[in-house]
Amino acid sequence: MFSLCAFTAVAAVFSITLYMIANGVPAIWQVGWKEILFSSVWQPVARDASFGILYVILTSVVGTFLAVLLGVPIGLFTAVFLAEAAPAWLAAVIRPAVELLAGIPSVIYGVLGMMILNPWMYCLEQMLFADSLTHQFTGGANLLSAVIVLAVMILPTVISISEAALRAVPPELKASSLALGASSVETIFRVTIPAARSGILTAVVLGVGRAVGEAMAISLVSGNSVNLPLPFCSVRFLTTAIVSEMGYAGGLHRQVLFTIGLVLFVFIMVINGILSGILKGERQG
Amino acid sequence: MPQSKISTEKLNLYYGAKHALKDITIRIRSNMVTALIGPSGCGKSTFLKSLNRMNELTDGARTEGKVYLDGEDIYGSGMDVTRLRKRVGMVFQQPNPFPMTIYDNIAYGPKVHGVRNKEKLDGIVERSLRQAAIWEEVENQLNRTAMGLSGGQKQRLCIARALAVEPEVLLMDEPTSALDPVSTLKVEELIGQLKGKYTIVIVTHNMQQAARVSDDTAFFLMGEMVEFDTTARLFVHPADRRTQEYITGKFG
Numbered sequence A: 001m002f003s004l005c006a007f008t009a010v011a012a013v014f015s016i017t018l019y020m021i022a023n024g025v026p027a028i029w030q031v032g033w034k035e036i037l038f039s040s041v042w043q044p045v046a047r048d049a050s051f052g053i054l055y056v057i058l059t060s061v062v063g064t065f066l067a068v069l070l071g072v073p074i075g076l077f078t079a080v081f082l083a084e085a086a087p088a089w090l091a092a093v094i095r096p097a098v099e100l101l102a103g104i105p106s107v108i109y110g111v112l113g114m115m116i117l118n119p120w121m122y123c124l125e126q127m128l129f130a131d132s133l134t135h136q137f138t139g140g141a142n143l144l145s146a147v148i149v150l151a152v153m154i155l156p157t158v159i160s161i162s163e164a165a166l167r168a169v170p171p172e173l174k175a176s177s178l179a180l181g182a183s184s185v186e187t188i189f190r191v192t193i194p195a196a197r198s199g200i201l202t203a204v205v206l207g208v209g210r211a212v213g214e215a216m217a218i219s220l221v222s223g224n225s226v227n228l229p230l231p232f233c234s235v236r237f238l239t240t241a242i243v244s245e246m247g248y249a250g251g252l253h254r255q256v257l258f259t260i261g262l263v264l265f266v267f268i269m270v271i272n273g274i275l276s277g278i279l280k281g282e283r284q285g
Numbered sequence B: 001m002p003q004s005k006i007s008t009e010k011l012n013l014y015y016g017a018k019h020a021l022k023d024i025t026i027r028i029r030s031n032m033v034t035a036l037i038g039p040s041g042c043g044k045s046t047f048l049k050s051l052n053r054m055n056e057l058t059d060g061a062r063t064e065g066k067v068y069l070d071g072e073d074i075y076g077s078g079m080d081v082t083r084l085r086k087r088v089g090m091v092f093q094q095p096n097p098f099p100m101t102i103y104d105n106i107a108y109g110p111k112v113h114g115v116r117n118k119e120k121l122d123g124i125v126e127r128s129l130r131q132a133a134i135w136e137e138v139e140n141q142l143n144r145t146a147m148g149l150s151g152g153q154k155q156r157l158c159i160a161r162a163l164a165v166e167p168e169v170l171l172m173d174e175p176t177s178a179l180d181p182v183s184t185l186k187v188e189e190l191i192g193q194l195k196g197k198y199t200i201v202i203v204t205h206n207m208q209q210a211a212r213v214s215d216d217t218a219f220f221l222m223g224e225m226v227e228f229d230t231t232a233r234l235f236v237h238p239a240d241r242r243t244q245e246y247i248t249g250k251f252g
Ligand SMILES: Nc1ncnc2c1ncn2[C@@H]1O[C@H](COP(=O)(O)OP(=O)(O)OP(=O)(O)O)[C@@H](O)[C@H]1O
Pocket: B015, B018, B020, B038, B039, B040, B041, B042, B043, B044, B045, B046, B047, B058
């Protein structure tokens, strides 16, 4: 009975993998993998169609990287504050707030980003590019908006997992540092955080996973045209490409979308691989 | 009588409403080993922590009375905690090296206190490890993580780590209770080598250990110091009946 249930999960993973490969690979044969991965021209419905997803891949990589760069420090400092410094009443306010943040559906993030963030971005854009003759105005729906939304969305993951890791550091370890005359700040940065590093790394990797896979929220704020991932450009991510085109795509176009899905799948697999590598390294001490 | 390194006067400590130390007045002799014995919960660790102000890390702990280090009040406004803890080092019950290399474990304290020069740090690391009688065992693996050492080696590493900041006093809270007999013996030998240069205060549940390593012994009971004398006298001719009963194993 139990093994049957367990088998369901394995079967699901297995069939998804097979399905992704079966549907993603044909387009690679037909178009050529170099053409797909390294061409930057995405014109799937033109008469002389071109299926280069380089910019889309770059957008996902750069967008995720920037979101992590922004979200991880904020999340880590919040976790340090919660685990080490916050008075009980304040922690009792922050912690449920963080949990709530994790529970908000991603479409809400998208809508809020669209209503609040994009207008700000548009103001900024108008100021920065007032004299530019070449800039394509986006109305504020750009990479930067997506990065900020993603950074907020990974916060709960980063905070709760890092906090748990920091709390798991033995109190005597901190006491030893303090007893040597180190200040509490020195102790946090030089003993507590290093001692919790594998947990914190896990938090980062899971955050990356969440950011790479997010589609709904960023499709609402990122503008959705295929461009080089520059802060004020309208951009399209791997996920948003699938979301926005799958509805009408047919033929080869549709198959290339599956290839994009396969690329995304490979990304997630790599991230999972890194994660299990970290966890294994931790068990070995 | 040699000069006292640490002395307390009517030291009282409260954890909230709990009165954990009651009017402790003691003179700890310089460059000698003083053992603190007594049943569980009698306040030995609390007393030890009040000597380097580690008690201040406990929420709700309140200290009254005086503690003097070389005649200077350690709770006085002129006393800097960082400097105090450099002078009064501490070794804990569980061997707990930092999750870094052996070298970095030892260099941690000196770096905290501003030593940056690599050669100087190298010198301190070697000297401290030699003093803690562990140099021969680790000299070829200084850049490996300290987490791979045995329990006994870890504890001697922790002693070396404490010695690296050149303290004057070493507080040890049951330093061998998590170790096997052979490692325990090594640490006891080490204590014998260190006294004379350092003033050592050691908490132990092991009567034989107290008798073996210490010059003076204080017997604590329910937050009070019942008796304090030279180890030789306290174990042979205890003045108080409760001391007599404890050291002969009638309770505790
Ligand atoms: N943080 C704390 N908050 C409240 N009470 C405490 C705290 N730490 C210790 N106590 C109490 O103070 C008393 C003395 O504790 P302490 O740890 O000093 O005893 P000990 O002699 O070291 O015991 P053991 O031999 O078990 O280590 C005990 O009754 C203990 O319950």
